[in-house]
Amino acid sequence: MSEAHRTTYRHGELRETLVAVGVEMARNGGTDAVVLREATRRAGVSPNAAYRHFADRQELLLAVSAVAQGIAADRMVAAIAEFEPTGDAATDARNSLRGVGTGYLAFARDEPGLFRAAFSVPDDLANAHSSAKAGADGRTPFQILGDVLDQLCEAGVLPADRRVGAELLAWSSVHGLGMLLIDGPLRGFTPEMAEVTAQRLLDMVQRGL
Amino acid sequence: MSEAHRTTYRHGELRETLVAVGVEMARNGGTDAVVLREATRRAGVSPNAAYRHFADRQELLLAVSAVAQGIAADRMVAAIAEFEPTGDAATDARNSLRGVGTGYLAFARDEPGLFRAAFSVPDDLANAHSSAKAGADGRTPFQILGDVLDQLCEAGVLPADRRVGAELLAWSSVHGLGMLLIDGPLRGFTPEMAEVTAQRLLDMVQRGL
DNA sequence: ATGTCATTGTGGACAGTGTACACATGCTCA
DNA sequence: TGAGCATGTGTACACTGTCCACAATGACAT
Numbered sequence: 001m002s003e004a005h006r007t008t009y010r011h012g013e014l015r016e017t018l019v020a021v022g023v024e025m026a027r028n029g030g031t032d033a034v035v036l037r038e039a040t041r042r043a044g045v046s047p048n049a050a051y052r053h054f055a056d057r058q059e060l061l062l063a064v065s066a067v068a069q070g071i072a073a074d075r076m077v078a079a080i081a082e083f084e085p086t087g088d089a090a091t092d093a094r095n096s097l098r099g100v101g102t103g104y105l106a107f108a109r110d111e112p113g114l115f116r117a118a119f120s121v122p123d124d125l126a127n128a129h130s131s132a133k134a135g136a137d138g139r140t141p142f143q144i145l146g147d148v149l150d151q152l153c154e155a156g157v158l159p160a161d162r163r164v165g166a167e168l169l170a171w172s173s174v175h176g177l178g179m180l181l182i183d184g185p186l187r188g189f190t191p192e193m194a195e196v197t198a199q200r201l202l203d204m205v206q207r208g209l
Numbered sequence: 210m211s212e213a214h215r216t217t218y219r220h221g222e223l224r225e226t227l228v229a230v231g232v233e234m235a236r237n238g239g240t241d242a243v244v245l246r247e248a249t250r251r252a253g254v255s256p257n258a259a260y261r262h263f264a265d266r267q268e269l270l271l272a273v274s275a276v277a278q279g280i281a282a283d284r285m286v287a288a289i290a291e292f293e294p295t296g297d298a299a300t301d302a303r304n305s306l307r308g309v310g311t312g313y314l315a316f317a318r319d320e321p322g323l324f325r326a327a328f329s330v331p332d333d334l335a336n337a338h339s340s341a342k343a344g345a346d347g348r349t350p351f352q353i354l355g356d357v358l359d360q361l362c363e364a365g366v367l368p369a370d371r372r373v374g375a376e377l378l379a380w381s382s383v384h385g386l387g388m389l390l391i392d393g394p395l396r397g398f399t400p401e402m403a404e405v406t407a408q409r410l411l412d413m414v415q416r417g418l
Numbered sequence: 419a420t421g422t423c424a425t426t427g428t429g430g431a432c433a434g435t436g437t438a439c440a441c442a443t444g445c446t447c448a
Numbered sequence: 449t450g451a452g453c454a455t456g457t458g459t460a461c462a463c464t465g466t467c468c469a470c471a472a473t474g475a476c477a478t
Binding site for chain 2: 122123189201208
C-alpha cells in the first residue's frame with residue numbers, strides 16, 4: 001500500500017497503488033477525503049506522477065468508486081446467503097430481495113465512506129455492468145439486484161409487466177434510506193432504530209413493487 | 210446581493226448577504242461550490258469577515274441548506290396545489306401524497322445544486338422542524354410530508370399502526386430516486402424517463418406504505 | 419461630552435490543494 | 449547501440465480554509 005521509498009525509478013504498480021490508497025482514504029471521510037496529493041505521498045511518489053494514470057482527480061475518484069461498488073456487491077451476496085433455502089421458490093426469492101436490501105444498508109452503515117464513494121460519484125447507468133465494479137463473483141450490485149428481481153418474477157411473485165425498470169424503484173428506496181442515515185437528517189439514529197426502519201422499508205418495497 | 214464596494218465600514222447585513230450568495234453558488238454546483246472566500250468577495254468584504262458570523266464553512270453550509278429546504282418546501286406545496294379537490298377525502302389525500310413526491314422530485318430535477326445543498330448536508334432529524342428550514346407557509350418539508358400522511362390516515366387510507374415513522378419510508382424512496390437521478394447512475398436519464406420512473410416509484414410507495 | 423468596551427471588519431500569513439509545463443529517467447524494440 | 453515512448457520529477461501558480469494581531473465603529477455608562 002504505502003511504500004514510502006522505493007529503489008527503482010519506475011514504481012511498477014502506481015495505478016493500482018493509488019486506487020488502493022484512495023479506497024483507504026474514502027473509507028474514512030468519503031469522497032472528499034480522497035486527496036490526490038496525499039495519495040501520491042503515501043505511494044512514495046511525486047504529486048504529478050498521478051497524472052500519468054489519471055486525467056484528473058475525478059478520474060481517480062471513478063476508479064475508487066468502482067472498487068467500492070465491488071465491495072458493496074460482496075456485502076450483498078453475503079447477506080443473501082444468510083437466508084437458508086426453504087424449497088419454496090417464492091419465499092426464497094423474497095428472502096433474496098430482502099438480503100439485497102439488507103446487505104446494501106449494512107454496507108452503508110458499516111462503511112459510510114465507501115458507500116458514498118460507491119454510489120454518489122457521477123457515472124452513467126450505461127456503465128453499471130462494467131466489470132471493474134464487480135464483486136468477487138463477477139456481478140455488479142446492479143446485476144445482483146436484477147438477478148433477484150428475475151428470480152422474483154419467475155417465482156410468480158412479481159408480475160411480469162412490472163419487471164422492467166423495477167431495479168430503479170427498489171434501488172431508489174434503499175439508496176435513499178442509506179443516504180439519509182449517513183449524510184442526512186437520520187444520521188444519529190441508533191443502529192436499532194436504523195434496523196427497524198430498514199426492515200419496514202423493505203416490507204414496503206416488497207408490498208409495493 | 211453583490212455590492213462590490215460599500216461606503217460604511219460596517220456592512221450591516223453581512224450574514225444575510227453571505228447566505229444569499231451561498232445559495233446562489235449552491236444553485237449551480239451544489240455544496241462543493243459554496244466557497245467561503247468567493248462568497249466574501251461577492252459581498253465586497255474581506256475573507257475573514259465571514260468568521261464573525263459563522264464559526265467555519267460548515268456553519269455557512271448549514272444556513273444555506275436551511276434556505277434550500279425552504280425553497281423545496283415551496284415546491285412541494287405548489288405541487289400539492291396542482292391537484293383540484295375531488296370531494297373524496299381518500300382521493301384527495303392520495304393526490305396530496307403524490308404531490309409531495311412530485312414536488313420533491315421536480316425540485317431535484319430543476320435545482321439539483323440546491324437539492325443537494327438542502328438534503329445532503331449533515332443535520333439531525335431533531336432540527337427538522339427548525340423554522341429556518343420552512344417555506345413560505347411556515348412548514349418544513351418534513352412537516353408537509355407529515356401533514357399529508359396524517360391526512361392519509363384520517364381518510365382511512367393508511368392504517369393507523371403504520372403511521373408512525375411512515376415519513377421515513379416515503380422520504381427515503383423519493384430521496385433515493387432524486388439522488389440517483391442527479392448524482393448517481395441515473396444521471397443522463399431524459400426528463401421523460403425520469404418522470405415515468407418517478408410516477409412508478411410513487412405508485413409503489415402508495416401501494417406499499 | 420467623554421471614555422470604555424464589545425462587535426465587526428481588515429491585513430498578513432500558513433499549510434494545503436489540484437493542476438500545468440518543462441525536464442529527467444529508463445524500458446523496449448529496431 | 450540507439451531512438452522513442454512511457455513514466456516519474458521539479459518548479460510554479462492560483463486557489464482554498466483558517467489563525468492571529470490589529471483597526472474602525474457604534475452603544476452605553478459616567
